[in-house]
Each structure stands twice: as structure tokens, then as C-alpha cells.
Amino acid sequence: MTAATQFIDATVSRHIGTYSDAVAIPACAPQVVLSGTPGLRPDGTRPGDFAEEAGQASDNVCEALRCAGAEPSDIVQVWSWLTARGDIDAYVKVRKDVISHRPAYMLAVVPQLIRLSLRWESEVTTVVTHSAAEQHE
Secondary structure: OOOOOEEEOOOOHHHOOOOOOEEEOOOOOOEEEOOOEEOOOOOOOOOOOHHHHHHHHHHHHHHHHHHOOOOHHHEEEEEEEEOOHHHHHHHHHHHHHHOOOOOEEEEEEOOOOOOOOOOEEEEEEEEOOOOHHHHOO
16 A cells, blocks of 8 residues: 655645645655646637636546546646636636645736637646546446
């Protein structure tokens, strides 16, 4: 049995948001790394409303994790980029709907993403703490 992933509170993050200051990953733990994932629908279109785009981005992350044998509870680090400061509250609401633990986080507001119409993109890293058999029980 491998050691568990440790979410570390060094007292800084608690003053800013709901995330850990550090995450200690056990040696040889299986990891899944997701590329930047935007809120595009399966047909490639972007929802008009930011809250819907944020929800679609989260759905896309969850689907990619599922395809890789991971789940949201396995997330240990998240990097997110928004293109408008005014969208932070909607982003946080969607994030809390998907992630209930405290992974390491980075959120930035940037002038634009590679596809100019996109307003949110996230990358995540997971440490898979369950077996494929457990996933299908």
C-alpha cells in the first residue's frame, strides 16, 4: 500500500481561498495530467453565457479525467486562466460544485487565451488513489 496524498496547510492559502499551500504526492503514485481545457461544447461551439461556459469547462475536465481513469477527487493541482476579473465569482461557484477538497491552485486573469473567444481554461494534475475496479463498482 502506498502512502496517501497529503494536502498541506502552511497558513498562507487560508487567507486567500479554498486551496492547499502544498500537496505531497507519494512516490510512484499514478498521475494523470490534463492539458488546458476550455468550455467548448462537444460540437466545438462556445456557450454565450460565462456561467454556462464555466460549467461546460468543468464537464470537459471531468470527462477527460473519467476517460483517463481518474475523478475530480483525485485532483491535486489546478491552474486556471480567466479573461475577465468579473467572471471570478461564477468561476468559484462552478469550481466548488466540482471540487470539494483543497488541491493546490493557481488562478490568473489574462488578457486573452489562444482562441480569442474563450473566457476560461484550466489544467489539472491528479494522483489516482483508487483502482479501476473500484471506479466501476
